[in-house]
Amino acid sequence: MDEFILIKEISLYVSLICAILLLIVRLYKRVLAAENEKRSLEGLVTSLLNKYSNRDSILSHYVFDTRRGIYQHKVNGQLYCHKCLLEKTHESPLETQTAGWSCPQCGSFYRNPDK
Numbered sequence: 001m002d003e004f005i006l007i008k009e010i011s012l013y014v015s016l017i018c019a020i021l022l023l024i025v026r027l028y029k030r031v032l033a034a035e036n037e038k039r040s041l042e043g044l045v046t047s048l049l050n051k052y053s054n055r056d057s058i059l060s061h062y063v064f065d066t067r068r069g070i071y072q073h074k075v076n077g078q079l080y081c082h083k084c085l086l087e088k089t090h091e092s093p094l095e096t097q098t099a100g101w102s103c104p105q106c107g108s109f110y111r112n113p114d115k
């Protein structure tokens with residue numbers, strides 16, 4: 001009879017240990033997923049910081065013309081698409097049209113307020 005009780009207690013402890021091990025495995029999987037998400041977010045933050053610090057550096061070469069809604073290069077006076085500069089950090093010179101300027105990269109059109 002004592003052996004039966006002992007076996008029953010051992011069986012109970014083995015069940016508890018298995019349940020605890022299962023919880024540890026689940027927690028470990030969550031930790032790994034959180035670490036992957038953290039690395040992904042750190043990469044995103046780094047790329048955004050690079051993008052915006054690079055953008056600020058590029059924008060320092062331009063003056064924004066609020067009347068026309070476009071950027072003008074401080075040195076050569078060339079007009080640039082503000083959408084491409086702000087959203088893509090891409091310097092896209094505008095092409096002169098009859099009624100304004102168009103961007104060959106994104107297709108934005110800036111109407112000339114004097115025409």
Ligand SMILES: [Zn+2]
Binds near residue numbers: 106108
């Ligand atoms: Zn553009």
